[in-house]
């Protein structure tokens with residue numbers, strides 16, 4: 001019987017060793033999986049430590065005030081500014097379009113590289129021709145965009161813009177909407193905004209920076 005004791009001892013040691021090897025195997029697998037996950041997080045654009053928490057912008061395809069189709073792919077290589085509004089807007093939209101026209105004028109020839117997009121949130125009234133008529137009062141480089149409710153909703157949602165139809169007296173309606181101008185770089189990445197009625201020199205400085 002005494003001879004069995006070392007054997008049992010050896011069996012217990014072997015079992016412990018097997019358990020230890022199994023544990024190390026699981027540990028190694030977890031380490032490999034964690035490393036792979038971290039590598040993927042860094043490799044995927046728009047993710048990882050340096051990416052913004054909220055992504056703004058994305059693919060879109062709408063109809064211009066001249067009746068042509070325009071998508072984000074057509075804008076590749078040039079910075080652009082996006083503003084959501086509607087032609088029946090009493091104040092915010094005409095003010096912003098006037099201010100953007102002023103800025104484009106000050107930027108001169110350099111401003112021609114900047115695409116300024118006025119996206120309607122009121123496609124029911126803002127047809128391409130309605131937009132064309134309305135935009136005659138502003139810098140001719142500003143592009144009006146309209147489309148189906150779904151196309152506009154998709155773009156506004158991608159830009160995390162707010163818009164809402166508000167009934168008014170007599171069965172008419174107006175639109176509430178985000179008043180910021182979104183600034184996108186030449187690769188379609190969101191870089192910041194111009195606030196409503198921001199100081200002219202700040203607005204211009206932001207556009208100069210966007211074009212640099």
Ligand code: NI
Pocket residue numbers: 085086089090091092093094177
């Ligand atoms: Ni407006």
